[in-house]
Amino acid sequence: MDTSISNYILAIVTTDEKKVLPGGCPVILATDQEEQEKTSLLLARILGGIVHDLENGLYFICRH
Amino acid sequence: MAILLGIVAGFLARWVMLRSDYRHYPTYPHGQLTHLALGFIAAGLGAVAIPAIAKPDYVAVTFLVLAAQQFRDVRNMERESLNHLEETKIIRRGSDYIEGIARVFEARNYLVIMTALFTSAAAYWLGWEYAVVVATISIAFSLLLMAGSYIGNIAEVVAGEVHFEGSLLKVNDVVIMNVGLPQTREKIMYEGMGVLIKPKDDDARLTLDTPGQRMAIIHDVVSILGSKVDINETELIPIARKNTDKGYLALFIVANETDLDYLIEIIRKVPVLESARGTTLKSYFGRKAAD
Numbered sequence: 001m002d003t004s005i006s007n008y009i010l011a012i013v014t015t016d017e018k019k020v021l022p023g024g025c026p027v028i029l030a031t032d033q034e035e036q037e038k039t040s041l042l043l044a045r046i047l048g049g050i051v052h053d054l055e056n057g058l059y060f061i062c063r064h
Numbered sequence: 065m066a067i068l069l070g071i072v073a074g075f076l077a078r079w080v081m082l083r084s085d086y087r088h089y090p091t092y093p094h095g096q097l098t099h100l101a102l103g104f105i106a107a108g109l110g111a112v113a114i115p116a117i118a119k120p121d122y123v124a125v126t127f128l129v130l131a132a133q134q135f136r137d138v139r140n141m142e143r144e145s146l147n148h149l150e151e152t153k154i155i156r157r158g159s160d161y162i163e164g165i166a167r168v169f170e171a172r173n174y175l176v177i178m179t180a181l182f183t184s185a186a187a188y189w190l191g192w193e194y195a196v197v198v199a200t201i202s203i204a205f206s207l208l209l210m211a212g213s214y215i216g217n218i219a220e221v222v223a224g225e226v227h228f229e230g231s232l233l234k235v236n237d238v239v240i241m242n243v244g245l246p247q248t249r250e251k252i253m254y255e256g257m258g259v260l261i262k263p264k265d266d267d268a269r270l271t272l273d274t275p276g277q278r279m280a281i282i283h284d285v286v287s288i289l290g291s292k293v294d295i296n297e298t299e300l301i302p303i304a305r306k307n308t309d310k311g312y313l314a315l316f317i318v319a320n321e322t323d324l325d326y327l328i329e330i331i332r333k334v335p336v337l338e339s340a341r342g343t344t345l346k347s348y349f350g351r352k353a354a355d
Binding site for chain 1: 231297298
């Protein structure tokens with residue numbers, strides 16, 4: 001049996017630090033959209049989750 | 065003579081019922097052998113019953129009843145082995161499907177016993193010519209009983225349109241999921257397939273509502289067309305969601321073989337699971353509420 005956290009925001013990737021507040025979730029700041037996409041893709045692959053888009057410049061990784 | 069005919073008929077019945085294409089379990093030679101052997105024993109049981117009673121040998125009959133108990137374990141055996149296999153699957157069958165398969169395997173053995181029983185009875189009292197006729201009818205009847213109904217009988221399956229609304233993936237008007245990455249969206253637009261499964265009546269709507277039935281549909285589709293999901297890359301996971309107002313299902317899949325016509329055909333051939341079958345129209349209030 002392996003244990004993992006699912007249906008939980010594992011990490012947030014953003015280009016706009018004003019959009020997020022500290023709240024117990026890792027927040028990764030990207031300089032531009034391209035870096036944001038690449039970082040979230042890598043994170044998703046590593047964590048076994050998928051990338052979701054909140055449509056306000058925030059991407060987050062979640063495992064289902 | 066009667067016993068021999070009964071055994072042959074019963075064994076034949078089991079053989080005919082042992083369909084195994086890529087959708088039907090078992091696909092393993094050893095699994096088939098196990099079931100043929102059990103079918104043989106079941107046929108033997110059924111075949112000796114009538115001659116034993118007619119003799120009369122009541123001890124033998126008692127033993128027969130004891131032996132028949134063994135076939136209840138068939139269901140447990142199937143359920144356990146399928147449940148174990150489930151842990152290592154990316155797309156799971158779901159426990160409804162497993163329960164359905166296990167029950168079918170149990171029922172088949174009883175049908176074998178019946179076939180053998182009727183055949184040996186016919187041979188014992190009427191002669192072998194009648195036994196052949198009875199055997200043929202019994203086998204045909206067993207096949208008829210085992211046929212069950214399919215999604216195609218209870219619902220209409222039509223092609224749906226996969227599109228995005230912002231980051232939301234939709235099939236027609238049903239939201240499937242939120243997809244973040246632009247390259248994933250592009251891939252989905254290029255390779256994704258969407259299908260609508262529209263229930264024909266209220267019973268069908270309840271059936272399609274069950275997560276177990278949806279898992280069964282997805283499992284069957286994936287086991288034939290394949291899917292592009294990997295262990296740690298679940299972005300392209302096939303999903304079936306319902307339109308909460310109208311009750312139809314939207315199914316989304318990124319398959320290895322992007323052939324929409326066959327996808328629709330496959331969904332039509334998915335069995336309706338016994339445990340998922342909706343029966344609201346059989347109840348008084350269900351019928352009242354439906355109109």
